[in-house]
Amino acid sequence: MTLLRLVLAAWALVLAAGQVSAHEIRPVSLEVREVAQDRYAVRWKVPAVEGRIMAIRPRFAAKCTGWRDIMPRPDGDSAVARFQVRCPGGIAGTRIALENLSRTMIDGVVTVELLSGQTSVTRVRPTAPSMVVPASTSALEVFRDYVVVGVEHIWFGPDHLLFVLALLLLVDGWRRLVVTATAFTLAHSLTLSLAALGVLRIPVPPIEALIALSILYMAVELVRKARGEERSQVSPWLLAFAFGLLHGLGFASALAEVGLPNHQIPAALLAFNVGVEIGQIAFIVVVLALREALRRISAPAERAAYWCAVYGIGGMASFWVIDRVAGF
Structure with missing residues (x-):
């Protein structure tokens, strides 16, 4: 499959998805x-x-x-x-x-x-x-309920999943991957907590647009990596931390749809965060397993999958940026 075909296939997927919605349809x-x-x-x-x-x-x-x-x-x-x-x-x-x-x-x-x-x-x-x-x-049932809400938000939130996928493709080596994933987790946990507790109050539309822009930036970095070009001088973990702050605000807006119980705010907030992490870890395990399977099949298959993912991520992110900015 040529690069042109990969690009056309990715854009066909983007346009088809765009007919449904440019945003996650929340419950x-x-x-x-x-x-x-x-x-x-x-x-x-x-x-x-x-x-x-x-x-x-x-x-x-x-x-x-x-x-x-x-x-x-x-x-x-x-x-x-x-x-x-x-x-x-x-x-x-x-x-x-x-x-x-x-x-x-x-x-x-x-x-x-x-x-x-x-x-x-x-x-x-x-x-x-x-x-x-x-x-x-019981308090345990409330904790369980908010864990489920966190898991489902991740699994049905394509923008966050695409960012995590981009991180997995960008970072090489287990140690660097663990450090980068930890930085992303710490960052989004911080802003999620601050926003959920009312310390940070930032309008949702600009945050959604910036989240889309962060995914587009990652797609550009992935293209540079594949072509052997010089990439951003920012360390992957620092990049993950900076963009994680944005994604945490996105998580907070989703949590606001459900609300936090006045008498159990810390426990519910912790449970939602735990659910988000469980969802992310499950996604990471699946992606790494697929990547290893492709690597064992053949190098061309792995490269083809890489470019499909890159152009799919970039195409979808471009669509989101335009749509979300236009919606201000």
């Missing part, structure tokens, strides 16, 4: 917080796709009142509605459904926090678009 989010006995403040957030608000609505059990005919209002690339419901006898055991979720391919996240500090985070799937509020949850 719909329903936050229910108890504010007084039998009274609950509700925040409902639903993504907009190509400017159209998805017609998904929360539906509480019949005993709860105040939730009908609530229309979300546009808020950036999403729509948000805030209202209160009253559920006599408490919300435990109440069924909450996400109407029309079954007609989509995205999930919903329902977070319920009571005055007692009890918190539950439930992932709702299109195949089973409802859940029952648990009567009780």
